[in-house]
Amino acid sequence: MGKVSTLKSPTRKVGVDMNLAGAWRSLGTFDLDKADIDAVLDAAETIVLNQANGATGKLRTTDAMQTPPMVLQYWSRDKGWEDSRHVAG
Secondary structure, three states, X not given: OHHHOOOOOXXXXXXXXXXXXXXXXXXXXXXXXXXXXXXXXXXXXHHHHHHXXXXXXXXEEEEOOOOXXXXXXXXXXXOEEEEOXXXXX
């Protein structure tokens, strides 16, 4: 499962969201059993780096099976992928 290996629940669907200007926008929901999640996250990084045009863009992964979705990880240009407080520890 690569970068989303910290997923501790039986959930198999992960949301990927992008934030360029203060609001989170969904890039899609991906099934961990079918998608190459590392390729998805690499593509998301490429999108945010190219769309940001020098601005600070961010990404996050969420547990798409929960309402509201629980954040699993955050990504920033400076720090890369980091576990959220919900899964860290």
